Amino acid sequence: MLKVAIIGAGAISTAHIEGYLQFRDRCQIVAVSDVYPEKALARIEQFGIEARAVQDYKELLEGGIDIVSVCTPPYTHADIAVDFLNAGSHVIIEKPMASSLKECDEINEAASRNGKLVSVIAQNRFRNPMMKLKTVLESGLAGATGLSVVVSSITA
CATH class of the missing domain: 3.40.50.720 (NAD(P)-binding Rossmann-like Domain)
Structure with a gap:
């Protein structure tokens, strides 16, 4: 026990x-x-x-x-x-x-x-916005020029 x-x-x-x-x-x-x-x-x-x-x-x-x-x-x-x-x-x-x-x-x-x-x-880590962010980050799209992609992906 x-x-x-x-x-x-x-x-x-x-x-x-x-x-x-x-x-x-x-x-x-x-x-x-x-x-x-x-x-x-x-x-x-x-x-x-x-x-x-x-x-x-x-x-x-x-x-x-x-x-x-x-x-x-x-x-x-x-x-x-x-x-x-x-x-x-x-x-x-x-x-x-x-x-x-x-x-x-x-x-x-x-x-x-x-x-x-x-x-x-960190109970929010599996919610949709975080999972979308994770997908974008793993795709390689994020970076100096990919920031707008990350933001639009999260708010979509």
Whole structure:
């Protein structure tokens, strides 16, 4: 059974909790963390899960957490992700991945160094405009002169 922690109990955390609850036979949410512990407790009660509410996510770093969902404001993503990757957890991060490319690199380096997976939620990547853009880019039409083709392809 995979042990899961949700870091951040804001609105998006409900989607993560609901997702994990679809796989009750494979994973268990063991903790919900938020700087406002009453928010973490409210999520736990809302979903009727047996998890602990934690104010400081660092309390969970030694807890053998297998998977962490980072649902906090973007400026906190890098520190939380790197801490959990270094602690041996796989990490799922809400978009954007981090506040800078440097922080993204730090996250990727921590994942690589620790042999862990990091995934960023980007639910729009398979929608029609993105798929059209991908097709145009793969066709080789895009470039300095192909920009109008890309724009017209997306808006078509």
